[in-house]
Amino acid sequence: MELTLDRLTKQFGARIAVDRVSAMLSPGVTGLLGANGAGKTTLMRMVCDVLRPTSGQVLLGGRDALSMGDEYRALLGYLPQDFGYYPDFSALEFMRYMATLKGFSSRDGRARSVQLLDEVGLADDARRKVKTFSGGMKQRLGIAQAMLNDPAILVLDEPTAGLDPKERVRFRNLIAGFAQNKIVILSTHIVSDVEFIASRILVMREGGFIMDGTPEQVISQAAGKVWECHVEAHLAEEMSARMPVANVRYAADGHAVVRVVADASPMEGAQAVEPTLEDLYLLAFRDAGIR
Known part of the structure; x- marks a missing residue:
């Protein structure tokens, strides 16, 4: 399975946020590096069909993602920079609610929610209200909900914001294991997030890709x-x-x-x-x- 970005462009008035970017993504972790304002979030929102491109296409296995509709969205897991949650829900309630929205039965949704809360280190806090969570705990909950449907394509926008060093290591190990047969796009401006787990790095600046390659190939440009x-x-x-x-x-x-x-x-x-x-x-x- 391959995800293709074909001359993808997004323009807001006179400003071009993403400028004709093209790439073919295969299973594994692709790190999208760039300073704030480089266009990373706009690009990822188009990949997730949250934002329609001005021109260009997102293709999955050669099929236009927009024309696939719900079939495409069912294959996605997405963690935006600021994901929404219900503060008075417990972590488990929130996960079960999200599972229901994604079509799980009550029994399967609960089992999957319990499993993922354990994987992200929130098993002991499953019945605590989300509003009592630290920023890092909320971010781990966001990662868990993005993985509910065992997505074929996982899109993570600045996923380690608010995580302490130990939590960052846990996150990297979790994603590395998950990405063995999935397409994972990890957008960040924090180099250590992708340094050890990305098999490919795209460097984005002013709406376009300025570097593309393995970590070794990209690093060699600074030799x-x-x-x-x-x-x-x-x-x-x-x-x-x-x-x-x-x-x-x-x-x-x-x-x-x-x-x-x-x-x-x-x-x-x-x-x-x-x-x-x-x-x-x-x-x-x-x-x-x-x-």
């Missing part, structure tokens, strides 16, 4: 553009103000190691080092701000 500079500690802040600095590591002897992303050596004595996905992200958006 020869990442430098480490050993400087006196008081110079590190000055460097951060005038060049794209990925990281500063201070030493006890009053010196610092400054990691800089730049096309050429930023100073005498700088050493070229192996790039990471975070370096690549900084390179792609160095003049757009880091958000």
Whole structure:
């Protein structure tokens, strides 16, 4: 099964939010990286048939998704950036309600809800009202509801917002296992969300794809553009103000190691080092701000 984006475009008045993007997506995790405002959410809303494209198509197995209607939507799982919930429902009640909307019988809906709440670490909180949940707990509930119908296509828009580091690891492991025979699109501006689980990365900027490939292929585009500079500690802040600095590591002897992303050596004595996905992200958006 393949999901094809064919010259997909969305225009709001004079502003083009998504500009003729094309890609063919296969089972596995595709990470969609981009700064806020790059067009990621608009693109994902079109993939999920929440927003109609100005032009272009979404095709599933060669069939137009819009013409498939409910048949296509039944194959989808979607977690938007701000998913809606009923605050006075318990987590289990909310899951069973969503299961009913997706056509589950009462018995099957309850069993599936209990299973997923356990998988996302909410089994002990299943009878607590959602309004008492932390932001991270609500996000895990959102992930659970998106997976209710065992979707063939799972679309996750900034899914780890509000999760602590331990929860992020749990989420990544959950998605990696789920994606073995599913198409998963994970949109984020947080590099670590996709660094270890994505088999393919699309980098989006100003409504279009500017990079596409495996993590290794994408990272290779930053080769020869990442430098480490050993400087006196008081110079590190000055460097951060005038060049794209990925990281500063201070030493006890009053010196610092400054990691800089730049096309050429930023100073005498700088050493070229192996790039990471975070370096690549900084390179792609160095003049757009880091958000």
